[in-house]
Amino acid sequence: MQLVVARIGRAHGIKGEVTVEVRTDEPELRLAPGAVLTTDPASAGPLTIATGRVHSGRLLLRFEGVADRNAAEALRNTLLIAEVDPDELPEEEDEYYDHQLIDLDVVTEDGTEVGRITEISHLPTQDLFIVERPDGTEVMIPFVEEIVTEIDLEEQKAVIAPPPGLIDDRAEIASPRDSGDEA
Numbered sequence: 001m002q003l004v005v006a007r008i009g010r011a012h013g014i015k016g017e018v019t020v021e022v023r024t025d026e027p028e029l030r031l032a033p034g035a036v037l038t039t040d041p042a043s044a045g046p047l048t049i050a051t052g053r054v055h056s057g058r059l060l061l062r063f064e065g066v067a068d069r070n071a072a073e074a075l076r077n078t079l080l081i082a083e084v085d086p087d088e089l090p091e092e093e094d095e096y097y098d099h100q101l102i103d104l105d106v107v108t109e110d111g112t113e114v115g116r117i118t119e120i121s122h123l124p125t126q127d128l129f130i131v132e133r134p135d136g137t138e139v140m141i142p143f144v145e146e147i148v149t150e151i152d153l154e155e156q157k158a159v160i161a162p163p164p165g166l167i168d169d170r171a172e173i174a175s176p177r178d179s180g181d182e183a
Helices: 069-073
Strands: 002-012 017-022 036-040 047-055 058-063 079-083 105-108 113-122 127-132 138-142 148-152 157-160
Touching: 002 036, 002 058, 002 069, 113 138
Parallel strands: 105 157
Antiparallel strands: 002 017, 002 079, 017 058, 036 047, 036 079, 047 058, 105 113, 113 127, 127 138, 148 157
């Protein structure tokens, strides 16, 4: 099974290094020197990591055969993909690979069906479940502990406690103009 582990950013310096946006909780394993990664687009790879280092809080990688800034810049926005055993599980108990979450049924704590997870969107601040509702519309649910209260892989479901307005239009908007008080 294939797992997206990073996205290549801009070139760094003149010797072929690139910044990467890490998309794995195990960069020391997936992005280590010697790792061979497939790419999206496929025409950019496969790429073999020659070196890696952290600079100003960002991971910098250099790939074999990429020796200058122009070659590094040509790789910008390329996704790096690792081959992972489908039976392999993350190290931590509350961590999941995307393939474990895709197709889970999403229900509220009272058992109300919300839909099915069709995609995981990885954003800089948090991950989002893209959930297809029974009527075909989509809703985005932040994958945070306060909202996603339980992931049950055996039952193939994700239980959520959505705040008002997340999955429906029952949000209450408090505005001083609505109170009738004149200032």
